[in-house]
Amino acid sequence: MLVNIDNLSKQFKEKRAVSNLSFTIREGSCIALLGPNGAGKTTTLQMLARLLTPDSGAIQFKGYAEKDYRPLIGFLPQHPSFFNWMTGKEFLFFAGKLSSIPKKQLQARVQETLRFVSLEEAMNKKIGGFSGGMKQRLGLAQALLHKPKLLILDEPVSALDPKGRRDFLHLIEELKQDMTVLFSTHILHDAEQICDEVLILQDGCLKWKGSLPALRKEFxxxxxxxxxxxxxxxxxxxxxxxxxxxxxxxxxxxxxxxxxxxxxxxxxxxxxxxxxxxxxxxxxxxxxxxxxxxxxx
Ligand SMILES: Nc1ncnc2c1ncn2[C@@H]1O[C@H](COP(=O)(O)OP(=O)(O)O)[C@@H](O)[C@H]1O
Ligand SMILES: [Mg+2]
The missing domain is CATH 3.30.70 (Alpha-Beta Plaits)
Structure with a gap:
């Protein structure tokens, strides 16, 4: 077990976005957080990424006593924003400094990550001229730069065209060999292609969790x-x-x-x-x- 999520809840005014959500993330697993729009996926992932404070509940990384576990996670938001005037490479240096990657390692790490997401050729172009797929891959690079243990991706392929979607899913497939991945989607087919486990959210509640074959069987x-x-x-x-x-x-x-x-x-x-x-x-x-x-x- 890598992370234990216990009884998370979050309310926005009268809207209960997430209700008593508990699950564990196994080390090395690839989990899809499935659910229709408004189910509470983004709220859940933002709480895990510590961008939102839960009203109640606990998130515990195994063997990690520090309260701030952010060095262990990489996060790609649903709508990432970039500085369009920066180049891809500049953006990654900026992100690397924010996550305190030692200067000596940063250059090599940026190159390596740009190569992985196939942005090496475009690295000196301004982000303003990037396609949607390129921006998403740059967002992934930013999330990977510090070699997180848990990679959290919020609807990483929803805005992409079919080719971009396939390329990006392929990248996740490669990554899941090296790290634990949790990604949200409202499209079952995406989950089916790459994940081992699914969590189905509806109205902020966990409706089902388990493997895809188990889901087939149960229903x-x-x-x-x-x-x-x-x-x-x-x-x-x-x-x-x-x-x-x-x-x-x-x-x-x-x-x-x-x-x-x-x-x-x-x-x-x-x-x-x-x-x-x-x-x-x-x-x-x-x-x-x-x-x-x-x-x-
Ligand atoms: N900042 C916010 N203020 C008020 N309501 C919000 C806020 N963020 C999310 N919600 C509401 O919480 C519910 C869950 O939203 P969200 O987590 O974004 O769902 P999903 O990512 O599954 O589409 C929705 O009803 C949404 O309108
Ligand atoms: Mg969302």
Whole structure:
């Protein structure tokens, strides 16, 4: 365990943005904080980054007695702001000085980080001329410069175009080998691509936490959809390898198999019973259904 978050709450006037939120962050994990707009993600991450003071609750880094744990975290805000008149390199030197990186190390660290986020060529250009994707990568560089233990990213890809999004997710994937990552998103697909665990927030409360496979399982999803030329009535009912099923019509059925049964085995069983399979799909959006179930609860 790297961080223990215990009973955090935050109220803005009459709005309770975060309510009694508790969870732990395992060292080396990549966690997605999921939830619709207004769920309390930014408020939570800002409290973790010590930009907001919780009304109650505690945040404790394991083995770190200092109250101010900011040297251990890197933070990329949802709407980072830059000085447009600075160059990318100047900005990183400025950020490095703010986080008290020793002068001797700073030059090498800035170069190394610029290389990592692919901004080496643009480092002497003014930030005012950067694209959205470049600005976001510069923001990431700023968060990484002091080699934090925990990297916190607030909606890091929401404002990016598809290519920028893919590039940025790829960077997070590389980073998660070296550090613990917590990032928020309102898009399940982003979480699915890179994280091990999800925390689902709704109206400031933690609605669900666990792994993605556990989320699928808990919400009882039927991820395989099959269509055949002939009606399947009477056949599906007799297949012992099926855990659960639901007919959409006589020739279309959704099923779930136990973990130890490969989907090819199911397909083979249909063929063996002389059914002509016209469609066989492992539905990727089934997780989206689970997410919607959690959020609607
Ligand atoms: N500074 C603030 N003053 C008043 N209300 C706020 C403030 N910041 C956030 N809120 C409210 O708290 C709730 C949670 O906001 P936020 O944490 O930004 O959610 P998310 O990041 O999940 O979209 C929202 O209803 C929002 O309007
Ligand atoms: Mg937010």
């Amino acid at each position: 009882d999803l039927l991820p395989i959809k099959v269509q055949t030329e002939e009606p399947m009535n009477g056949i599906i009912e007799q297949l012992e390898i099926i855990e659960d099923y639901e007919y959409i019509d006589a020739k279309t059925v959704k099923v779930r198999l136990p973990e130890y049964v490969h989907h090819n085995e199911f397909l083979q069983a249909l063929i063996n019973r002389n059914l002509s399979v016209t469609h066989f799909e492992i539905m990727q959006d089934s997780l989206e259904d689970a997410y919607m179930k959690v959020v609607r609860q």
